[in-house]
Amino acid sequence: MVSSILRCVDCQTEYAFEKNLYTCPTCGGLLDVVHDLAAWKGRAEELRHLFNERMRSWKAVDRSGVWRYRELIAPGIDEKLIVTRGEGNTTLYDATDALSLYVGVNRLQLKHEGENPTGSFKDRGMSPGVTRARQMGATAVICASTGNTSASMASFASLAGLRALILFPEGKVAVGKVAQSIAYGAVSVQVRGDFDAALELVREASDKLPIYMLNSINPFRLEGQKTIIIEMMHQRNWQVPDWIVVPGGNLGNSAAFGKALLEMQEIGLIDRLPRVAVIQAEGAAPFAKAFEHEFDHFEPVRAETVATAIRIGNPASYKKAIRTVVKTHGWATSVSDQDIMDAKAQVDFAGIGCEPASAASVAGTKKLVEQGVIKPAEEVVCVLTGHVLKDPQVVIDYHGQNMPNVDAKFPNRMHTIYGTLDELVEFLPGNAAVRL
């Protein structure tokens, strides 16, 4: 039995869960999936025990880092419908001393969502998204994407036997991501325009054509993305950090994080809220700009940044993300491409690695520490959203000092030699004979 409903975040109109809606038919606002959590109030211990038990199970839906928490994601779901790749289960790293020193906090952790099956956090939302598409009887799915949503959708759609249609902004998608979409068999189309234009076209297409829309306007995607936070708290034995820092593009994650935290607090799984800081790239920072004016108005921008994943000027989940920042007494700011790339080099040197957009969270934390917003003694969890191999070209360009607007602070050059031992020894600092 499903007791959840859909509710508009603007006009509050409620709709039956079974209705096939992405946005509010009355006012066009975004929809929330609202679960009846009352039954779990005061029963946090029981839930924790259930989640722990599932960690010891080999059942696919128990092993998934999304469906393990299904009471908070899709209560009452018919498990036979679930499309899963065992998503989630990502590592929560303690930062190396060098990385903590670089950022300026004593207790830094990194939740690495690049460890999902297709290399980004998108799998967490795509699993329930594609499950819902199947529930609705869809045979084809569509999204606009800066590359990761599409890679994820292409994979999950193929797994579920659905056709996938992807609209990319022309020429601005990292090569690893384009390759994934093509490899997984999606119909891949470049749109002459940016992500915002491609998303507009997707909204129109899904209105007029019999094709199910899987951008993060779709509230079922965000239900899955909540598990980044739920799983992180589980890994921390339900101890709340002071800050959670996340990159912001279309603001789906920022939206989902607030919803997850408020619901967990309502049930009693956590006893207080952490502050959520949203970090955008300077050239794509309409949310950070609006934060400066306490969200009294919003202006879309024409986006440009080396972090192509977050090259978005008109974020779809803007209103839901405001809710997160306001309710958690959070923050929003932006960082330059230079800061993003230098922070990425530090995350990469730590042996952890991430794609450029992910490093915005680390660069943003460093900036907020320098500004005194985050205190060095506070506990911070940065979310890394994508895998280092998503965008290999930018790694080569940074370390080869070959980026037009970035002067690499930490280049690690490639060397070429003819192949003698003497030449090789020259690259080893100190006394090579002793060191070897």
Ligand code: F0G
């Ligand atoms: N980091 C990465 C690696 C992303 O791919 C994205 C978004 C974000 C951060 C921003 O997350 O939109 O929830 O604020 N990528 C989308 C895509 C837009 O099409 O793959 P957000």
